[in-house]
Amino acid sequence: MKNVIKEDLEPTLKRILEVASSKGIGDTKLTELLGLKTSNKPVDSWKRGNSKIYFQLLPQFSKIFGVSTDYLLGLTDNPKPYDK
Numbered sequence: 001m002k003n004v005i006k007e008d009l010e011p012t013l014k015r016i017l018e019v020a021s022s023k024g025i026g027d028t029k030l031t032e033l034l035g036l037k038t039s040n041k042p043v044d045s046w047k048r049g050n051s052k053i054y055f056q057l058l059p060q061f062s063k064i065f066g067v068s069t070d071y072l073l074g075l076t077d078n079p080k081p082y083d084k
Helices: 011-022 027-033 044-049 051-064 069-072
Strands: none
Touching: 011 044, 011 051, 011 069, 027 044, 027 051, 044 051, 051 069
16 A cells, blocks of 8 residues: 655655655654654654654655755755765
């Protein structure tokens, strides 16, 4: 079953979830990759607007997905990370 992403989500969270979905990473797997407790269901909490801790996790999302934090924040449509 395909993960449906609500249109009314905060733009950064929406982009994070879209990238995760495009890479075949569901909510539980994403939680595990971030090293968070799956029993707390943090992604569900973010989707309900109960927490915005995902902003603190932007560097981890960037590394997991191989995209720039600017892309996740919606500052660019170019997902490539910057060259060092």
